[in-house]
Amino acid sequence: MPREIIKTDQAPAAIGTYSQAVKVGHAVYLSGQIPLDPVTAQLVDGGMEAQIRQVFDNLAAVARAAGGSLADTVKLNVFLTDLGHFALVNQIMAEYFQEPYPARAAIGVAALPRGAQVEMDAVLALND
Numbered sequence: 635m636p637r638e639i640i641k642t643d644q645a646p647a648a649i650g651t652y653s654q655a656v657k658v659g660h661a662v663y664l665s666g667q668i669p670l671d672p673v674t675a676q677l678v679d680g681g682m683e684a685q686i687r688q689v690f691d692n693l694a695a696v697a698r699a700a701g702g703s704l705a706d707t708v709k710l711n712v713f714l715t716d717l718g719h720f721a722l723v724n725q726i727m728a729e730y731f732q733e734p735y736p737a738r739a740a741i742g743v744a745a746l747p748r749g750a751q752v753e754m755d756a757v758l759a760l761n762d
Contacts, residue, residue: 635659642699645692646670649747654696662700662758666713667692668750677748682719683726689754690730702760707736709757716751717742723752 640655645667648654655664669678669685672695678688694704712723720740727735736756746753 640696640700642695644672644695644699646672646675649675655700657700657760660760662697662702662706662760664693664696664700664756664758666711666753666755667696668747668753670748670750677750682722682751685750685752686719686723686726689752690726693754693756694730697756697758700758700760702758704730704756705732706758706760707731707756708759710736710738711755712738712740713743713746713753714740714751715743715746719751 635658638657639653640657640662642654645654648665652665655662667689669688670676670692671678671688672692678684697703697706714720714723717740
């Protein structure tokens with residue numbers, strides 16, 4: 635099955651040997667996003683809430699570039715350097731997603747790239 639590489643300047647450019655997303659058939663695999671501002675390529679200011687929102691905004695931008703939206707998310711992985719922020723993730727996630735919610739995992743990690751406190755990746759299922 636052919637693969638389509640998804641790329642947008644509305645989300646941070648890849649900072650390694652990966653693509654922002656890869657579309658295979660109706661599935662889109664979004665790479666992990668950290669809270670980088672797509673214009674400055676720097677971590678956003680404003681604490682954990684700002685970081686979580688930027689990650690969701692970055693994922694949404696890549697989803698749009700793939701022809702979908704966050705509503706097409708079937709699986710979301712959340713990586714946190716402090717699982718104490720999980721309630722805040724839930725609160726903000728409720729602003730970006732509606733029921734039925736995607737399947738999700740939350741994983742505590744020792745560190746993330748660029749000193750980020752949160753990273754998320756996702757899988758979309760498009761109806762095209």
